[in-house]
Amino acid sequence: MNFFERAFVFFAPSAAVRRAQARAQIALIRKFDAAKKGNRTREWRTSNSSTNADLRTSISTLRNRSIDMYQNNGHLRSLIQKLTTNIVGAGVRPSVEFPSSKAFEKKLLKTWRKWAESESSDFDGRIDFYAMQALVVRNVIMSGECIIRRRRDLSTGIPLQLQVQEAHVLDHSKDGFSFENGNYIVLGVEFNSSGKRVAYWLFDEHPGDASLRSGLVSRRIPADDVCHVYFVERPGQVRGVPWTVASMLKLRDLDQYEDAQIIRQKVAACFTAFVTDTTDGAIGNTDAARLEYDALEPGRIEELPVGKTITFSTPPPAEGYDSFTKGVLRSASAGGGITYEAMTNDYSSVNFSSGRMGWIEMHRQIQEWTIAMVKPMCNTVWGWFMEASGLAGVVRSTQVDTMASWTPPRREMLDPVKEAKGVVELLKANLMSYSEALRKAGYEPDDVMEEMASDIKKLDDLGTVTSWDGRLLKTKAEGGGGDPPANSDG
Numbered sequence: 001m002n003f004f005e006r007a008f009v010f011f012a013p014s015a016a017v018r019r020a021q022a023r024a025q026i027a028l029i030r031k032f033d034a035a036k037k038g039n040r041t042r043e044w045r046t047s048n049s050s051t052n053a054d055l056r057t058s059i060s061t062l063r064n065r066s067i068d069m070y071q072n073n074g075h076l077r078s079l080i081q082k083l084t085t086n087i088v089g090a091g092v093r094p095s096v097e098f099p100s101s102k103a104f105e106k107k108l109l110k111t112w113r114k115w116a117e118s119e120s121s122d123f124d125g126r127i128d129f130y131a132m133q134a135l136v137v138r139n140v141i142m143s144g145e146c147i148i149r150r151r152r153d154l155s156t157g158i159p160l161q162l163q164v165q166e167a168h169v170l171d172h173s174k175d176g177f178s179f180e181n182g183n184y185i186v187l188g189v190e191f192n193s194s195g196k197r198v199a200y201w202l203f204d205e206h207p208g209d210a211s212l213r214s215g216l217v218s219r220r221i222p223a224d225d226v227c228h229v230y231f232v233e234r235p236g237q238v239r240g241v242p243w244t245v246a247s248m249l250k251l252r253d254l255d256q257y258e259d260a261q262i263i264r265q266k267v268a269a270c271f272t273a274f275v276t277d278t279t280d281g282a283i284g285n286t287d288a289a290r291l292e293y294d295a296l297e298p299g300r301i302e303e304l305p306v307g308k309t310i311t312f313s314t315p316p317p318a319e320g321y322d323s324f325t326k327g328v329l330r331s332a333s334a335g336g337g338i339t340y341e342a343m344t345n346d347y348s349s350v351n352f353s354s355g356r357m358g359w360i361e362m363h364r365q366i367q368e369w370t371i372a373m374v375k376p377m378c379n380t381v382w383g384w385f386m387e388a389s390g391l392a393g394v395v396r397s398t399q400v401d402t403m404a405s406w407t408p409p410r411r412e413m414l415d416p417v418k419e420a421k422g423v424v425e426l427l428k429a430n431l432m433s434y435s436e437a438l439r440k441a442g443y444e445p446d447d448v449m450e451e452m453a454s455d456i457k458k459l460d461d462l463g464t465v466t467s468w469d470g471r472l473l474k475t476k477a478e479g480g481g482g483d484p485p486a487n488s489d490g
Contacts, residue, residue: 090409
């Protein structure tokens, strides 16, 4: 402690304490290289603003640029399409357990399938619910979010239709508004004084539609009639962020680089040959035929005028093109949460083990998106469906709260034999239920078991025992004989 600091302690002890605390904090910060100030971090601009504050000024730009890239950039289009296919595929499907009444369980699922697999579930009447899942997820990846609005149509058997709308219909200009009842609006989403979502401010049509009938005036829609789908990355996040934000610039730069390379090669290829005059202006053989440069053809022999020489062009090689392109695409795929191989269909640099590890990591990420985003969306739609089924008299008031579990799309096994053996060992050790194994494989347990029971009954009626029949294997283990019946497939 120097003289100044000792005097500070004597005359202003409180201020001296604060000074010591500040110096201690500075010393702590300096222990982290990333927190230091110097040449390496001079251009590192940071902000302590919330994600909502960041989105206020950039949400439209990010969304529109991402959509433009999807429409015009093949790499980004592939990234979005592959993610969509792997997350929802042919659809995330429900199963219901109602132990007190299996008949009701079957009736409910039959009613669901009739509604969900019909275009009548779509407000626009174009696609079914499972196609809507893909539409929603694709737009969430591309635009950051998507809106599903509940519509009640009493003319249909189940008075429920779903209207999928782009994020543009959510009026983000409605921001900072407050009401006398304590409600407030953040980027088009209205909250009550407790911070619960109570309404969304939506345009009736897409703001970019040239045939607007209602004008650019948003209306208040109760939150119970809106399913706002997006992936929450930060606490308090009200709106979604396009998943492509970390990849857009790199892919755009790559797109421009590829265009430049193509134009370079095209220009070079256009100049087939160059004719040089070596006479220094002297008059040569003016009677010689002139070369028709635009009429070159294979095998042609041409006599050149005196003093003329011809040199054929060689287009410059695109050195480093492949390595540079792969490097950018690997970075872009990592930013998008997908493997390079899946995005590009380039499997030239992987073997089975490395490919399997990449797929496992990607599948874990997909599981996170499914749990955090897809299943809540499906649960919301299921709640609307059950409420509508109650109005239609399909279910009683005591059954409206029946919940569903959701099975993701079937995952293709990389090595079916090895993976199947692993599942069998888990089942034998009672570390996995049969239903869980089926769900992990993307199958609906009840459907599979009913189909198996039906097949076994048909085989029994025919007097046929297959070599893979579990009952036969059990009989062998108990010493009941090892040979299958004569009419088995053995």
